[in-house]
Amino acid sequence: EDQVTQSPEALRLQEGESSSLNCSYTVSGLRGLFWYRQDPGKGPEFLFTLYSAGEEKEKERLKATLTKKESFLHITAPKPEDSATYLCAKQSGNTPLVFGKGTRLSVIA
C-alpha cells in the first residue's frame, strides 16, 4: 500500500530564514511525485510534478528535488505570503494520488 509521510508537521520560520520540507514515500511504482500549496479554505494549488530521481524544479522561492526515497521542497528566503500548508502526493500507475498529511508553514515578518 502506498504511503506518503511529510515532515515536519508544522514549521515556523522567520522571514528570510531558508529551510526544507521533507516528503518520504513508498518506492514501488512511482509515476510522479506532486507538490501542492493549500491556503485555508481553498483548494490545493499545483506547484510541481517530479518524475525521476535527480530531477529538480523551481518556481520563485521554491525548489523541489527528488531522490529514490524522498522529495524535498526547499524554500529560500521565505516571505510571509509563503505561509500555507504544503502537500506532497505520490502517484503509482494509474491510481489516484496518495497524499501526505501536509506541512503547515508559518513565516513570521
Next chain:
Amino acid sequence: GAVVSQHPSWVICKSGTSVKIECRSLDFQATTMFWYRQFPKQSLMLMATSNEGSKATYEQGVEKDKFLINHASLTLSTLTVTSAHPEDSSFYICSAPRTSGRYEQYFGPGTRLTVT
C-alpha cells in the same frame, strides 16, 4: 488562471435535503475526475473516482447511495449529497488530471458544505 472550477463555493442546507456540487474542467477534457473531502487541519481524503460514461468508483467506507456522482460530459462531474446530515458538513474538493505530454492534476477551489 484556474483550470478547474467548482460551484457553489459554499452552501448551507437543512438536514434531509440534497445538495449538488458541480466540477468543471475549463480548458481541457477530463475522462476522469476525483472527489475529495477535507476536514479542518487534515489532509485530503479521496471519496471517489468519477468516470465519464460509466459508474464512479468509490473508496472503501464511502456510501455510494449517499454521495451520488455523475460524470455527464468530458468537462463536467457532479457530486450530490443526498439526505444531508450535519456530519456531512465538510469541505469538498474535486480535481481533474490533464495529460498533455506530462500528467498534471489540478484541483478546484472547493465547496464548503454546512448542514444545519
